[in-house]
Amino acid sequence: MLNKVVIFGVGLIGGSFARALKKAGAVREIVGVGRSAASMARALELGIIDAVGVTGEPSLAAALHGADLVLLAAPVAQTEAILAAIAPHLPAGAVVTDAGSTKSDVVAAARRALGGKVAQFVPGHPIAGRETNGPDAAIDHLYIGKKVVLTALAENSAADIERVAAAWRACGAIIHRLTPQEHDKVFAAVSHLPHLLAYALVDDIARKPHADLLFQYAASGFRDFTRIAGSSPEMWRDISLANQPALLTELDAYMAQLMLLRARLAAGDGAALERVYSNAQRARHQWITAIEAAEAPPSPDKAE
Amino acid sequence: MLNKVVIFGVGLIGGSFARALKKAGAVREIVGVGRSAASMARALELGIIDAVGVTGEPSLAAALHGADLVLLAAPVAQTEAILAAIAPHLPAGAVVTDAGSTKSDVVAAARRALGGKVAQFVPGHPIAGRETNGPDAAIDHLYIGKKVVLTALAENSAADIERVAAAWRACGAIIHRLTPQEHDKVFAAVSHLPHLLAYALVDDIARKPHADLLFQYAASGFRDFTRIAGSSPEMWRDISLANQPALLTELDAYMAQLMLLRARLAAGDGAALERVYSNAQRARHQWITAIEAAEAPPSPDKAE
Structure with missing residues (x-):
């Protein structure tokens, strides 16, 4: 049971994490922190969070006091600023994680912002999302059967990694482990490149x-x-x-x-075209x- | 009211055309012709067609006797062979159309196979499809609200074009007119290129x-x-x-x-990336x- 969880950004990702933890009875208190007072008020009204923290000092110190887990779920561009703001007030017993789609850059930002406290930061990436956002989009079953990739640092303690993993498992997620570099290479290929290609075609x-x-x-x-x-x-x-080097590598391979x-x-080589098309069709199938087998809920009682 | 419609290939496309014409009461008799005796028997059993024609002579002559509309809905690789087979038996009053995804090559094949009778061929392309096939996949509402592109030839009479258009309209489709070259250029961009890109990525x-x-x-x-x-x-x-020249042109533009x-x-020019992404998002929206407005059924009583 977590005592106090602090969530920066209580939209789809952060709010669904809060709702799932509460449904699982895995947390005593959740404090939300965000730049929009209206969003925070709404999250409080919806029962997603129990209290609203404020970003300026000394309020941030109060919000973090007694926290055992901090999740960064604000837009990734704010990651370094948030880490820098919480660094002076981070209790020794607290673990910080995030939900960003890229990891090498987040790790670099965390090293800059947290300095000697970087061992308390366990980077993460929940592979879940919808086209909606804001506190009203938050649902308690967003993560059931979904993957959460943790890209732990050499400095992280096993206990801290496990605290983050256990929180996500309580939300119904399945934990995977990659290095930050592996993570960024994988997602450049299966997510970031397809986005770039789709934008490029429509444009x-x-x-x-x-x-x-x-x-x-x-x-x-x-x-x-x-x-x-x-x-x-x-x-x-x-x-x-944020993932420029890995994305360039994948884009170059694709252009080749x-x-x-x-x-x-151009050569009218139908057999060669068919080999490529067939291989793709078979691999996709x-x-x-x-x-379809793997994404079934891990156990029936955890399903919606 | 059509007297007799002959359909080559009674799968999803041909069978759904048959079912829709029957539902609309727009045809007296439908004869199916195909290479698979089992498919033809099944189409007959399902009531999609009223009789089975056989491809050899003199049966083909009998199947075409009295026909006023012939639809080619077999795999496009068979188009020229089918046209050549029916050419000697095609009644003067019959109009032939097809359902192929490319049109310039079909027009060239029709000129070779039909010779002086090419005026009786009105090329067409129904923009509808599903991932199922065979007679059991045929449904009477496949074409409701969908586009059918006719790429008429200079030799076609207005009455023949209208006969084909009226049959598709009876199925609930909306008729569009393009030249074969325009058609192939358009579909290279919005259909053939995306298929190639998706196959290429998965491979x-x-x-x-x-x-x-x-x-x-x-x-x-x-x-x-x-x-x-x-x-x-x-x-x-x-x-x-079949659409190699137009597809190469689109592929080159995309690679550029x-x-x-x-x-x-590579230059880290986020503003330029965002302009492309934003333009694509806006255009797609x-x-x-x-x-969503245009694909609504043309009138409520034609809806499923």
């Missing part, structure tokens, strides 16, 4: 002189392919820049693949089959 | 040494982005080759766009809003 089409004609005939395949281009441009600008396919298409 | 990931690790963390965004890579490799090989984005990412 490319939208800039053509006959864009209206083109959009008129775009159908369900185009809709699915470009769904992620409906995501927040600011958030994905930040993620692209496109050049190869272009040569095959295997993947879908595997995730 | 690229599947060939990496750490593919298993990557697929393990792929989530819903990846699932949507790559959904079209689950399509038939043979069909998309054929479409890629990626090179530009790569330069911006406008498009979704427009299609």
